[in-house]
Amino acid sequence: MTPVWERLIGQQHVVDDLSRAVVDAEHIRRGEPGPAMTHAWLITGPPGSGRSTAAGCFAAALVCPEDGCGVCDACRTAPLGGHPDVEIVSTDRLSYGVDDARELVLRASMAPISSPWHVIVVEDADRMTEKAGPVLLKALEEPPPHTVWVLCAPSVEDVLPTIASRTRLVPLITPTTADIAQLLVEHHGVDLALASFAARASQGHIGRARALASDEHVRMRRQEVMRVPFDLADVPSCFVAAANLLAAATDDAKAITDPLDQAESAGLMAQFGDLLDAASKARAKRLTSAATTELVKKQKTRRTRAVRDQVDREVVDLMGLYRDVLAIQLEAPVGLVNEELRPQLTQLAERSMPNDTGRRLQALAHARQQLVAAVVPLLALESLMVELKDPWIRLASA
């Protein structure tokens, strides 16, 4: 294993497979056989398991002169998409359309500039529409000799079958709590107690664990979500809880998208500022107005997706809580995601039956599906809260 792979934790089988591919890629360049290497890969794994990291490490190892030394320019820039021969493609939109796929294929046809391979990483390959599929398929079937496609998706089933069948599968597993805690301590300097909490609370999502370990505000938001099940005494309080959850998610989404929006708008003005001073003013105005309309549309889509992602995160946190309740009810010999809330969770466990908890977990899973299916987030949250409602709260406080 070369040093570049150290960033990918808890995925030794993947590191082994992809390292072998990098060695064989070298053989192929010399005109020798290299069966471990191929032109199209599909990296799958649950969100936060390290799909982008795996793709970035693989890309770096392919363009690094020493198969991934971890310190050279190529190793540092490739995972961030800053290397001329590595493109990291992601979308803010809900899907990739035909035009996006055509542009991708065109870019993939270009020969590499400074290394042997041109690597195209497509994050969210699950967002490829049925119509875009055939365009990409042709490029996967007949790739230029130096092009390597690395597609990423949550699971094989999320990718169009025709595309999945043309790729070599690299399945990631959910990293263990111990692996994540170790990463936080060793690579991010987090103290052990906080690292253990963040690793547990993240439920296997490395990015979430990093945020929980490093950001007080993120921890506070999570605490607010964890209090929700204790406030759902009746239908009106369910509606209040739904509105509060959506407001918090919207705030957090804004904190992510506002700086991006501002940077893009400033970039657009800088780009067209000169044009507006140029001779052909009418044409310049038309161009500026068309570009602004396009940008506003893109930003709106990104905000919508960011809010949905934040609501989904809240729902996942609640799933962890009810999973703990079920574990207590069934006396399952497993650690709790929310060990620090054990006394409160034990109360919840005592005043309901495992069946009730199972029903609530189903409602949470259903809410996640609704968010994917573009149901209005407030409606999804309201019906979810009503399903989670706990009449015991009112009786207990009466």
Ligand SMILES: [Zn+2]
């Ligand atoms: Zn290197």
